[in-house]
Amino acid sequence: MALKSQPRVRVPAQAKAGEIIEIKTLISHEMESGQRKDAAGKTVPRDIINNFQAAFNGKPFFTAEWFTSISANPYQSFFFKAKESGEFTFTWKDDGGAEQKATAKLTVA
Amino acid sequence: MPPRLDATLVPTRGLPTRGLSAHGLPTRRGALKLAGLAAFAAVLAPRMALATEAQVADEMKKLFAGKTMGAGKIKLDMPEIAENGLVVPINIDVDSPMTEADFVKSVHVFADGNPLPQVVTYHFTPESGKASASTRMRLAQTQNVIAVAEMSSGQLYSAKVQVKVTIGGCGG
Secondary structure, eight states: OOOSOEEEOOOOSOOOOOOOEEEEEEEOOBOSOOOOTTSSSSSOOHHHHOOOEHHHHHHHHEEEEOTBOOOOOOEEEEEEEOOOOOEEEEEETTTOOOOOEEEEEEOOO | OOOHHHHHHHHOOOSTTTTTTTTTTBBBBHOOOOOOOHHHHHHHOOOOOOOOOOHHHHHHHHHHHHEEEEESSEEEEOOOOEEEEEEEEEEEEEOOOOOSSEEEEEEEEEEESSSSOOOEEEOGGGGGSSEEEEEEEEEEEEEEEEEEETTTSEEEEEEEHHHHHHHOOEEE
């Protein structure tokens, strides 16, 4: 499954310096486990998002390696310590090599 | 699609965990129970090869080279009973100052009753501020979920919870 849908990301728009903020992300994907069989008895090949990365101003700070046990439409929340204003880049990569990106801006007062 | 047999028909209670003595070998009573269960399971559900605790232990040995694991520091938060094994929330929280000198490098999560035991591996940095993450996972049956945190010092901490699953979620 190609990564077509637009991921959803929730990041606070503003934060104080030193504040730890929570980031929530959600993307649509079947996360085909490679364990299921179709009607003809053939195994449905594995196709999951195996890597998720969050970066701030180009510097990665959080990575998740997902395996087949992660639910469909994977949700991920994590934290970031705000120091300066900048932009987040979130990247999802699936088994087929497809990539989906999302960005969000953060202003540090 | 074949009918979903596993979750509704095969008793998941006491499958791998019970009847095993501390060193992982079946006890006598357990052996009888297991033999009965195995025969039952062979008839009903030979369709999914599930991981065993031994496999998980092996996997962990490979990853952590047999290092000893401390208790505490890591908190694994999951529901005691999961009604739907397809979507089970999991929250990990590791106690750490998250400074350059002392932070949580990674967290590995395993499920010992899923077809493949690995669930997720997180890599944190001091910029994370807090070594905490939540996601949603699949659970094929009632089983243990194990989380292992690796500190920047190389120390390991683990936590384990058992989750009872009413409807298995393994794409059947």
